[in-house]
Amino acid sequence: xxxxxxxxxIAIRSAFLKKKDKQKxxxxxxxxxxxxxxxxxxxxxxxxxxxxxxxxxxxYRSSHIASIPENYLKDITSKFxxxxxxxxxxxKELVKLENSEQLELQNxxxxxxxxxxxxxxxxxxxxxEIFARVLIxxxxxxxxxxxxxxxxxxxxKIGMAVIDEVYLVGQIIEVNYSNSRAxxxxxxxxxxxxxxxxxxxxxxVSGTGSNFGTIEHTQIDYKExxxxxxxxxxxxxxxxxxxPGIPIGKIDNTSEGQINFFSDFTQLNYVKIVSYxxxxxx
Amino acid sequence: MxxxxxxxxxxxxxxxxxxxxxFFSVFNEFDFNYLKLDYFAFNFVxxxxxxxxxxxxxxxxxxxxxxxxxINDVVIGIPIGISSFYYLILCSVTAYIRNITLTPNFIKDWxxxxxxxxxxxxxxxxxxxxxxxxxVDYTNYLINxxxxxxxxxxxxxxFNFLNERISYQTND
Numbered sequence: 001x002x003x004x005x006x007x008x009x010i011a012i013r014s015a016f017l018k019k020k021d022k023q024k025x026x027x028x029x030x031x032x033x034x035x036x037x038x039x040x041x042x043x044x045x046x047x048x049x050x051x052x053x054x055x056x057x058x059x060y061r062s063s064h065i066a067s068i069p070e071n072y073l074k075d076i077t078s079k080f081x082x083x084x085x086x087x088x089x090x091x092k093e094l095v096k097l098e099n100s101e102q103l104e105l106q107n108x109x110x111x112x113x114x115x116x117x118x119x120x121x122x123x124x125x126x127x128x129e130i131f132a133r134v135l136i137x138x139x140x141x142x143x144x145x146x147x148x149x150x151x152x153x154x155x156x157k158i159g160m161a162v163i164d165e166v167y168l169v170g171q172i173i174e175v176n177y178s179n180s181r182a183x184x185x186x187x188x189x190x191x192x193x194x195x196x197x198x199x200x201x202x203x204x205v206s207g208t209g210s211n212f213g214t215i216e217h218t219q220i221d222y223k224e225x226x227x228x229x230x231x232x233x234x235x236x237x238x239x240x241x242x243x244p245g246i247p248i249g250k251i252d253n254t255s256e257g258q259i260n261f262f263s264d265f266t267q268l269n270y271v272k273i274v275s276y277x278x279x280x281x282x
Numbered sequence: 283m284x285x286x287x288x289x290x291x292x293x294x295x296x297x298x299x300x301x302x303x304x305f306f307s308v309f310n311e312f313d314f315n316y317l318k319l320d321y322f323a324f325n326f327v328x329x330x331x332x333x334x335x336x337x338x339x340x341x342x343x344x345x346x347x348x349x350x351x352x353i354n355d356v357v358i359g360i361p362i363g364i365s366s367f368y369y370l371i372l373c374s375v376t377a378y379i380r381n382i383t384l385t386p387n388f389i390k391d392w393x394x395x396x397x398x399x400x401x402x403x404x405x406x407x408x409x410x411x412x413x414x415x416x417x418v419d420y421t422n423y424l425i426n427x428x429x430x431x432x433x434x435x436x437x438x439x440x441f442n443f444l445n446e447r448i449s450y451q452t453n454d
Contacts, residue, residue: 007382015377027377030348031370037352037363038409052362059356066309136357143359143416174359181359188417209419 056176060147064135078267123278125243130154130273135179137268144187144207145170146268151178156273161242163272167262168192168235168246172273180273184265185248186211193238194248196231205233205248205259212258213249233259243276293451299444300334300341308354323422324429326437327354328402331369332395333441336376337386341448344373360416364409368402375401388438395434399427 016028025033040048082089118124132148150156152175162170162182170190174181183190190207196215204216215233231251237244249261307327327350334342351366375398379391403423410416 011378011381014381015374018377024343024345027344027370027374030344031367031374034348034351034363034366034370038361038367039363041362042414055352055362056356059353063309063353063357066306070310145359188419209422 053176056174057178060135060176060179064147067136126277127243128275128277130156131270132156132180132273133270134268137266143189144184144209144265145173145181146184146265146271148172148180148182148271148273149178150273151176151180153177156180157275159241161246161274161276163246163274164263164268166247168242168248169261169263169265169268169271171241182271182273185213185261186265191216192242192248193236194233195236195244196233196251198229199231202236202238203233208258211265212260215251215259240278241276243278296444296448296451297341299448300330301343301346304330304342304346304350305353308350308357322429323426324433325399325426327369328372328399328430329395329434329437330441331372332376332398332434333438334445335373336380336391337442338445338448339377339380341445344370347373360410361414364406367409368406371402371405372398388435392431392434392438396427396431399430403427 016031017026041052115124130150132150132154134146135149136147148156148162156172156175158172158175160172161168162172168185170182170184170187172180173183185192185205185207186209187207188209190205190213192205194203194205195201196203205213206216207213233248233250235242235244235246235248247262249259251259304327307330331342331347335344335347347369348366351364351369352362354365355362375394379394383390403426407418407420407423410418
């Protein structure tokens, strides 16, 4: 019995402390170093923040370079598919174009009216846009995020909205000197205050870790209102980070309560990083 | 002379191939760990580290694994040091198995892999979910662990072939 225990101790000691010919550090040393790094990376000392920013800068750029051949292949595939679908998409676009001309006129009038009314209430919203390119869109089961090529040098700040065309795709959660990371709406940790139209129901759009979102913290019977109509989720503006009315996604009869985001997060190339100023804010 | 140079190039290339594969997997956007397919994903890096640290630890240094973990954390955006920590836990298990095994056996390795993956994924979930309060999807972890276990024989054949080539070139 004692011999068995001795063997176990010897095997454990040998595994953790013994170095092979080509190993420079023992396993135990490196395990302690990694625990030390985990603790350090969560302390908010200035030196650590600078080291972290440096590491992020170098690794993001290197990862972007390492992914160039793969992105090139992706681009070719996407162009080929687009070429094959040309006729079908052309027919769809024609129908859309007919409707959009009417909607555009109506939209222009409503926008002007809305601006006038907001000015009267001293609730005008001014926005500042920064155009950014997606450097890395390595998805993982743990965090749905993208790395953008704009950082503190371009006055990007944590909490700014990330927009693809006119649709909300996420918000900035980490800023480095020349790049930043945006958390996508599909991430489990993403919670966006929203309003469900046309019924004007307040809710929170939450990510699920998959390509769709869910509605949380809302009226229990909101699903009854969905029957036979399409519900669009817009940002509600509560929280003061985003302006109200940015389209997020839609819920229809086929989506079984899931919210389908308007933007395809796998196809993001260029996005806008937007900050908003409300009313008399300086 | 030419054949000598060729052989020497091949030897160097093969001996660095496990490290190249490791760093390529953590740096690159393409990830077997997230294939955008429902209910299918496996962790290539876990398989790579498990095999090489178990069968031929000279080809994959612990320091390289530590740095690969740091890079992985930065690229996928989780707190720095977590991947290094659980990659090294994986190495500890393989080092222990190596010490208590006289003759390597595929089936025993395979079963140990299952326990190891479940252990390191549990550690990761505990650190991310309970310590850093980052929400994680438990189903994804379970599916990932299952497929990583199931895919080991396929990668074992490939890595074993590579390992034999490396040994052949080294002893040549």
